[in-house]
Amino acid sequence: MASPPDKSKSIKLERYNSYIRRVNSTKLLNASSKLVLRATVLVALIVVLVLTLNYPKTGEPHGVQRQMLSSGFGAWEKQVREWGRARREGGMRVLVTGAAGFVGSHCSLALKKRGDGVVGLDNFNNYYDPSLKRARQAMLWKHQVFIVEGDLNDTPLLEKLFDLLPFTHILHLAAQAGVRYAMHNPQSYISANIAGFVNLLEVAKSANPQPAIVWASSSSVYGLNTHNPFSELHRTDQPASLYAATKKAGEEIAHTYNHIYGLSLTALRFFTVYGPWGRPDMAYFFFTKDILHGKSIDVYQTPDGNQVARDFTYIDDIVKGCLGALDTSLKSTGSGGKKLSPAQLRVYNLGNTSPVPVGTLVSILESLLSTKAKKHFINMPSNGDVPYTHANVSLAFRDFSYKPTTDLSTGLRKFVKWYLGYYGLPQRLKKQFRPLPS
Numbered sequence: 092m093a094s095p096p097d098k099s100k101s102i103k104l105e106r107y108n109s110y111i112r113r114v115n116s117t118k119l120l121n122a123s124s125k126l127v128l129r130a131t132v133l134v135a136l137i138v139v140l141v142l143t144l145n146y147p148k149t150g151e152p153h154g155v156q157r158q159m160l161s162s163g164f165g166a167w168e169k170q171v172r173e174w175g176r177a178r179r180e181g182g183m184r185v186l187v188t189g190a191a192g193f194v195g196s197h198c199s200l201a202l203k204k205r206g207d208g209v210v211g212l213d214n215f216n217n218y219y220d221p222s223l224k225r226a227r228q229a230m231l232w233k234h235q236v237f238i239v240e241g242d243l244n245d246t247p248l249l250e251k252l253f254d255l256l257p258f259t260h261i262l263h264l265a266a267q268a269g270v271r272y273a274m275h276n277p278q279s280y281i282s283a284n285i286a287g288f289v290n291l292l293e294v295a296k297s298a299n300p301q302p303a304i305v306w307a308s309s310s311s312v313y314g315l316n317t318h319n320p321f322s323e324l325h326r327t328d329q330p331a332s333l334y335a336a337t338k339k340a341g342e343e344i345a346h347t348y349n350h351i352y353g354l355s356l357t358a359l360r361f362f363t364v365y366g367p368w369g370r371p372d373m374a375y376f377f378f379t380k381d382i383l384h385g386k387s388i389d390v391y392q393t394p395d396g397n398q399v400a401r402d403f404t405y406i407d408d409i410v411k412g413c414l415g416a417l418d419t420s421l422k423s424t425g426s427g428g429k430k431l432s433p434a435q436l437r438v439y440n441l442g443n444t445s446p447v448p449v450g451t452l453v454s455i456l457e458s459l460l461s462t463k464a465k466k467h468f469i470n471m472p473s474n475g476d477v478p479y480t481h482a483n484v485s486l487a488f489r490d491f492s493y494k495p496t497t498d499l500s501t502g503l504r505k506f507v508k509w510y511l512g513y514y515g516l517p518q519r520l521k522k523q524f525r526p527l528p529s
């Protein structure tokens with residue numbers, strides 16, 4: 092006979108099962124609430140990150156925030172006002188864009204040294220090693236030149252700078268430079284050289300008083316021009332690179348703002364500027380580095396076997412040209428965003444007037460570095476380069492006595508001296524290297 096089911100056993104089993112169910116559902120709840128918590132934290136982090144990266148759409152300008160945080164609220168504005176004031180009778184108040192750049196840092200220092208007020212603006216982008224830009228910034232800081240960290244396309248920042256200080260002049264040197272890089276990152280040229288320039292002009296035309304503007308164009312605007320030496324009267328409507336096209340576009344945009352708003356505008360066509368504190372993306376700079384490190388270098392030649400040549404221009408000559416252009420620029424004539432009378436519009440070549448083949452540049456470096464280069468002669472790639480440049484500078488000489496005085500050997504000697512002081516000598520060369528006579 093089957094025994095009757097044990098009731099107490101089945102009740103216990105039921106209790107046990109319900110306990111297990113409760114435990115499982117609590118575990119599930121814990122697991123899902125943990126998941127929700129984690130997801131919330133992640134979303135919050137993403138929101139903070141996005142806000143930080145986009146900061147600010149309005150209000151305080153990007154980058155300046157960091158300076159404010161590090162130096163106390165209002166400190167950077169005070170710095171701009173104080174260091175931007177001229178220290179000499181009749182001195183200028185100059186906003187130098189691209190002040191942490193090669194030409195910008197040299198010009199800022201020269202202006203400051205002669206008693207003009209200078210405020211720098213730079214976005215410290217990473218087109219080349221930003222630590223070099225930081226080192227230039229530190230050097231300028233010692234001379235009481237303050238660089239605001241921000242972008243040309245940041246309208247609130249530009250407006251704020253003009254609110255803080257009525258600049259008499261802008262020396263506009265911020266740009267996306269480099270001829271060959273335009274094939275890799277075309278948009279950066281549009282953003283800096285066109286959109287950024289227009290933004291600056293928009294703010295300048297509404298400023299009261301309007302500043303006079305001197306800005307960096309480029310020898311590359313001559314493009315496929317074959318007349319020699321290059322004169323401001325020659326054609327510049329055949330650019331060979333997007334870089335050149337954006338600089339040429341800048342010249343046309345300058346014409347428009349001069350014509351409509353009465354802005355005084357001077358374009359300076361720089362010819363392959365080199366020297367201490369230079370740009371690591373330029374041939375003389377990376378040739379030096381590669382020769383010292385035993386790496387081979389590409390020396391370009393034209394398809395008919397000739398070497399390419401450049402009118403290499405030493406930085407000190409360029410600085411004199413920039414200051415000369417600033418000193419002779421007339422006031423803008425607009426007010427309240429309207430032109431009141433015709434204003435000055437100028438274009439000048441700033442070159443050295445004596446082109447040198449790239450092979451000769453390499454020989455000079457070999458002798459200065461006491462090291463043989465591993466040269467690799469190749470046909471110039473079709474990436475925007477032109478076979479030669481050669482400046483006629485008679486206009487700049489006529490109007491502000493521009494006269495280059497530094498030949499390539501002298502200038503490169505100064506560059507190499509700086510380079511070795513800044514970067515030091517690679518270990519492998521320390522024994523054999525003879526110091527440069529001063």
Ligand SMILES: O=C(O)[C@H]1O[C@H](OP(=O)(O)OP(=O)(O)OC[C@H]2O[C@@H](n3ccc(=O)[nH]c3=O)[C@H](O)[C@@H]2O)[C@H](O)[C@@H](O)[C@@H]1O
Nearest residue numbers: 268269309310311361362363373374389390391399449476
């Ligand atoms: O004059 C100018 O307007 C321009 O000068 C330079 O452009 P570039 O003259 O091409 O200067 P580098 O890039 O330093 O080249 C110098 C020479 O070395 C040649 N090169 C360059 C690179 C290389 O690997 N090998 C080589 O032989 C180039 O063809 C050129 O003839 C600057 O990079 C531009 O920003 C500036 O606007």
